[in-house]
Amino acid sequence: MVGERPTIADFSLIGYLFFPVEETAYDLDRTHPHIAAWRSRMARQPGWRHPYEMLPGTVIEPRHPHLS
Structure with missing residues (x-):
């Protein structure tokens, strides 16, 4: 993120x-x-939602649950 606002690259x-x-x-x-740190800055942006929240009704099972 360059500056205070995300870019198309972000x-x-x-x-x-x-x-x-x-x-x-x-x-x-x-x-x-x-x-x-970049991911944290992006997550603090107004209106941010985790990518999985964009998939309503979809449950994604972890492939490596032992790492959580």
């Missing part, structure tokens, strides 16, 4: 980088602190 990436560790087995928050 919107195009956020859906791909907000998967939980128990689904991907890859902990971005631990391994990439700058990406974690």
Whole structure:
């Protein structure tokens, strides 16, 4: 995010980088602190909803539940 407002680049990436560790087995928050900070800034934007909330009625089972 450049400045205080998200750009088209932010919107195009956020859906791909907000998967939980128990689904991907890859902990971005631990391994990439700058990406974690960016995700946090994006989540604080007005009107933010987690990508899974955009799929009403869809339950996504974790692929790696032992990592949660």
